[in-house]
Amino acid sequence: MMRKTLKRLAALGLTVAMAFSVVGCSSGNKETTAAGSTEAAGTESTGGEPVTIKITWWGGQGRHDYTQKLLDLYTESHPNIKFEAIPSGWDGYFDKLATQAASGSMPDLVQMDYLYITTYAKNNSLADLQQFIDDGTIDISKIDENLLNTGKISDKMNGLVLTSSYxxxxxxxxxxxxxxxxxxxxxxxxxxxxxxxxxxxxxxxxxxxxxxxxxxxxxxxxxxxxxxxxxxxxxxxxxxxxxxxxxxxxxxxxxxxxxxxxxxxxxxxxxxxxxxxxxxxxxxxxxxxxxxxxxxxxxxxxxxxxxxxxxxxxxxxxxxxxxxMKPGMFFSVAETSKVKKEAAEFIDWFVNSEEANDIIMAERGTPVSSDIRDHMVNSGKLTEQQNAMFENVENALAFCGETxxxxxxxxxxxxxxxxxxxxxxxxxxxxxxxxxxxxxxxxxxxxxxxx
Missing domain, CATH: 3.40.190.10 (Periplasmic binding protein-like II)
Incomplete structure (x- = not known):
């Protein structure tokens, strides 16, 4: 399976470039989302029109279950947003993603790892999220700058860091x-x-x-x-x-x-x-x-x-x-996505919302927002293991060099x-x-x- 992944990644640049040329030729036209709505390809918001965001992540069954709860909760407060969830285990995740990227069918919202973000960024598979930081869609004011910049490849913010880990x-x-x-x-x-x-x-x-x-x-x-x-x-x-x-x-x-x-x-x-x-x-x-x-x-x-x-x-x-200190994982948005802004709005909610993090409960790692870390510690909801995880971060820093x-x-x-x-x-x-x-x-x- 790994050899298939490597072949697909090797072919990614050429095939993705071809896919982007097709998208580029039609970028001035209206595009139909998976939910049947129409909007200009790229960053336009659809307002109250129905939108489907395809989202993929890796993890165990526990992560799959609570992530689905998160998606359902988000839809409750954003009735026009629906999700097509594509959960996966770690094994085979990037093999499938390489195939999707090469064919121009990568999901809109992708859980991304530090091991692979450079490869996908340099093959132009990932959108630059800086525009959504600049316009206030994604609030990064409570994220450590060094940690935030781990998602920046060649001056493009190709991933928004979600957690830190070591x-x-x-x-x-x-x-x-x-x-x-x-x-x-x-x-x-x-x-x-x-x-x-x-x-x-x-x-x-x-x-x-x-x-x-x-x-x-x-x-x-x-x-x-x-x-x-x-x-x-x-x-x-x-x-x-x-x-x-x-x-x-x-x-x-x-x-x-x-x-x-x-x-x-x-x-x-x-x-x-x-x-x-x-x-x-x-x-x-x-x-x-x-x-x-x-x-x-x-x-x-x-x-x-x-x-x-x-x-x-x-x-x-x-x-x-x-x-x-390693970025635990990122959310990246596919360059081919037609619902980039909606995906960016969800990322902001995932990172900065107390109600979202009351469900996540730090399962993906230590939250990057200092406000959310304070909220979690003061909430009284953390288990013994979760409290220990937060406390151990401070102890581990004594053994950490530069990321x-x-x-x-x-x-x-x-x-x-x-x-x-x-x-x-x-x-x-x-x-x-x-x-x-x-x-x-x-x-x-x-x-x-x-x-």
């Missing part, structure tokens, strides 16, 4: 208690993580880390930053670190733990993935820890309200700050190259050192031709 470790405290190990705090090291994992395996037979450490490059990026280096060069045309030992040491650590049965091997992990997030080992108590974003405990609280979060392990011999630039064009290919090289080492087909050289060769080739 890389975390989720863990099941009951499994740790069963193994007789102390719960970690923000001072724990990689040595502590390995020791805890081995003890848990010995005492309970359960996994220490129960998800994949190389699903994408985020966890490795944390490791690279801990070594005082950057994952990518400043011009995004190559990897940014020069010493391949950084990569090989990272992979060797996981090879050793897989051999010890502390971490699932790729085949075991594939079976775990099939369970879905809310039925995963950490939630059910069949595993102990996993790499996630800091809203994980909140996301799964409806099925297990005991999960806790901690910042990832530290390098014992380094003071470099590996963490960064890196959005990932470069070709990021999905780089992620695949990273995973493929790592899996070759995990299966014993090549050494970690050979995997490091392979990843560098493949990643540099991808980056140099894409940026």
């Amino acid at each position: 890389l975390s470790m989720g863990y099941n405290p009951e499994v740790m208690a069963e193994a007789g190990v102390s719960e970690p705090d923000s001072s724990w090291t990689w040595e502590d993580f390995i020791s805890i994992s081995k003890t848990i395996k010995e005492k309970t037979g359960k996994y220490g880390l129960s998800n994949g450490p190389v699903d994408d490059t985020n966890f490795f990026n944390y490791w690279v930053r801990q070594h005082g280096e950057s994952l990518f060069s400043e011009d995004k045309k190559s990897l940014g670190y020069s010493d391949d030992k950084i990569y090989s040491d990272f992979i060797q650590m996981w090879v050793d733990q897989m051999k010890a049965g502390v971490v699932p091997n790729p085949d075991e992990y594939a079976a775990i993935q099939a369970l879905g997030q809310e039925a995963g080992p950490v939630v059910t108590g069949d595993g102990t820890m996993l790499v996630e974003w800091n809203n994980y405990a909140s996301k799964v609280s409806s099925v297990n309200d005991k999960i806790k979060m901690v910042t990832p392990p530290l390098q014992s011999d380094s003071d470099s700050k590996g963490l960064w 890196p630039d959005p990932d470069p064009v070709g990021m999905s290919e780089v992620n695949e190259a990273f995973k493929n090289s790592a899996y070759s080492a995990f299966y014993g087909q090549i050494t970690p050192e050979e995997a490091a050289a392979k990843f560098r060769k493949d990643a540099d080739a991808i980056l140099s031709r894409s940026n």
Whole structure:
């Protein structure tokens, strides 16, 4: 499926350009929306005329359910606005989106990730939302400027940031208690993580880390930053670190733990993935820890309200700050959309409305509006996990360096190259050192031709 995604993304620029030329030729005419209304293509508001907004997002069933409630609530106060909801899991989401973008049929409103926003922006698939900020449709006055600008690609606001997040470790405290190990705090090291994992395996037979450490490059990026280096060069045309030992040491650590049965091997992990997030080992108590974003405990609280979060392990011999505050996700509007203004109005409501956020309950991450964060904290409605998420943000800042630039064009290919090289080492087909050289060769080739 990933290879199909890459082919579609590679073809995106040409096909989308062709689609835009068709739209451009008819932009002076009236266009019919999915609801049958007519309006000029682009940014005109339809007033009280019926409008349908196609919206897509990824997530679990809990997110799907409450997002549908949000859409229904918005329609109650905006009777002319209807939604065509296209929910999805993470797997396959960007594969489908690439196909839609290439054919000019991308939904009007798209939940977008930091990994992919540059690719879609540079292929002209995403509208510039700055016009709606300038005219007051979207109020950004309560959003931190640095966080807001993470959605700006080549001076165009191609995504409105919805939440902030940072890389975390989720863990099941009951499994740790069963193994007789102390719960970690923000001072724990990689040595502590390995020791805890081995003890848990010995005492309970359960996994220490129960998800994949190389699903994408985020966890490795944390490791690279801990070594005082950057994952990518400043011009995004190559990897940014020069010493391949950084990569090989990272992979060797996981090879050793897989051999010890502390971490699932790729085949075991594939079976775990099939369970879905809310039925995963950490939630059910069949595993102990996993790499996630800091809203994980909140996301799964409806099925297990005991999960806790901690910042990832530290390098014992380094003071470099590996963490960064990441935009949790964005809402982007398709350049091909004929209801851009209506979509922008919904984004504003999603970000700044108390009634909307009383339903969202920070499930997508820490809200970007300072007013909404204050409202949530003072509302008394937050669960223990949600309160902890808000409080932990302040603690995590001590371990955060600068937020890196959005990932470069070709990021999905780089992620695949990273995973493929790592899996070759995990299966014993090549050494970690050979995997490091392979990843560098493949990643540099991808980056140099894409940026």
